[in-house]
Amino acid sequence: MDFLEALFLIIAMAIAFSSSLIGVRWWISKARLLGFVGRDMNKPSEVYVAEAGGIWVSLATAIGLLSFIGLQTYIVNDQGLLKDFASISLLSFMSGYLGFLDDLLGWKKGLRASHRILLMAPISLPLIVLKVGVPTVVIPFIGVVDLGLFYYLVLIPVGVVGASNGFNMLAGYNGLEAAQGILLLLFTSILGIIKGTDGLTISSLIMVASILGFLVFNKYPARVFPGNTFTYSVGAYFAALTIVYKTIKFSLALFTLYFIELMLFLRGLRNGVYKENFGIPREDGTLIPPYDKSYSLTHFAIRVLIRLKGRAREPEVVLFIAALQTIVGLVTLFLFEIGLLS
Template sequence: MLYHLLYPLHTTLAAFNVFRYITFRTIYASLTAFLICFFLGPWMIRKLREMQVGQYVRDDGPQTHLKKAGTPTMGGTLILVATVASILIWMDLLNFYVWVILMAVVGNGTIGFLDDYLMQVKKRSKGLSARQKLMLQFAVALAVGWMLYQYPGFDTRLTLPFFKKVSPDLGWGYILFAALVITGTSNAVNLTDGLDGLAIGPVIVASVTYMIFAYVTGHVRIAEYLQINYVPNSGEISIFCGILAGSGLGFLWFNAYPAQVFMGDVGSLSLGAAIGTVAVITKQEIMLILVGGLFVIEALSVIFQVGFFKLTKGRRIFRMAPLHHHFELKGWPEPKVIVRFWIISVALALVSLSTLKLR
């Protein structure tokens, strides 16, 4: 909105020319998202308490979690509001990719909100079934993949890290591939969201990392210099990544240990879908394995645990899955698990950025 209202005035007053720069808008968009979360957070937490939207805690997990019962959840609504508002204020609304991302974020946020609403407000024990939730997520992701496939000039080739000349073209199969990436990332973030601030920290790290990827892939000269795929108009996505990081920091203010609010599915599903969609648009889909490595590890720990349990008729690999609960049951204090997982996330992000030169 500000971009469309103020940038045209640069012909009259040169100072408005700053709205042309992606870097300028990224900084202030991220600050806008942070401030919306920061100032709206206390009001939302109070409203969630009044509505008695409290977190249910399993009694078969770490016993230290029992004191968290009743902590307000569905706080991801705050992230969603801050993110969408900042997009509308600072981004170029004529950019096709902006609307693709909005579809992914709002679509998955709506699914998560419905699940949380049925469980927390309507007091249904399970909310949406796992099957229902997955089918809805995949439907939204397929729509996103189809939109990208239909967009003139969008490249359906994959970018493989370390291999600048290996780029297989998936053709129409890219629609399915994109849907798998987006849905998988969404659920991986959801599985990671089990401790105070555990999921939002790596989300911030991934957002900043993809902010850099989006900027270089959307800049023709830098992309040519680094020998990576140039994606026209994708530079605008770096603003969205800044917004995601800003809203994440604002939410972390209230979600840091000991948490005043949890994000719920409305937050985790939308955040995961956002990161997955950005990875697809910037042609850094495979790199997501590194950038979001912590989410991958958490998801795999659940898959391996369930598979091993069924195959061996009751035996387990970990004391409890996802992996963060395993370390808690080994005696690690919750803050130690959180910070060490954050450190892993930062290290993986740095390795992923190094691949821009290692090709």
């Protein structure tokens, strides 16, 4: 990345951050005025918070990406990243719109899981129509295989749907989804630096800036919830970066906590429990596990914190999971460096 490209990135990140910050601040007052609020389930008293603030993250990210392209186009006459960034920004905004629709319909009253899957699949169209990514895979003992249309029409939609719904599973605590999104994308940006893939680093850091603007109001005690608007958008964006920049092994390893969350969820179903991630708040603001067993990493975090400290508070649960994600990220980078994920 040369000096001008780095300068354009800083400007684009500043635009993304400020767009998110200003948009969320405005949205909080409007959502409260409209009664578009939800109860904060980890608080002992009835605290109500503005819903669906994540829409501004997807919008700010798209603005940041297009700002970067605009700077490159008009100052250095370079549109090398136009195709990638146009498809990623459109996908981010489309997935955010679907999440916003789900949030509008209401928690537990929104889109059915089957409907979400059916509606998420077409959101991958920007990647399919612009034919981004490389439809070849390396199969052991066989070699390089060109998957052709199967890659674009099947694997890309499956990847987008899987990542967006997977990222949505580990949620429900002030700042949790935002912290996880920042960490996933920061480690992805480091991968871009190691590989010398400027587009991967730039697009990752622009969304990080957007999430940071949102986190100002989402950190404990939150004034705004991210909603499915946020989780769908960030999950789909992460999948898009994986597809466009061919980082499948790395991204799957980085997503380890979400595979664990899926297994814990299935464990709950096997025991007849359709789990919620929330803890049970006590009068002093601490949390206790909601079930006899852990059916989410959040439940596991509460149990560990109680054993270590004698209590568990919401911000500590978020920090505990963020620490786990940091460990996963560092191990993933190490495995990439020694060639196991290349």
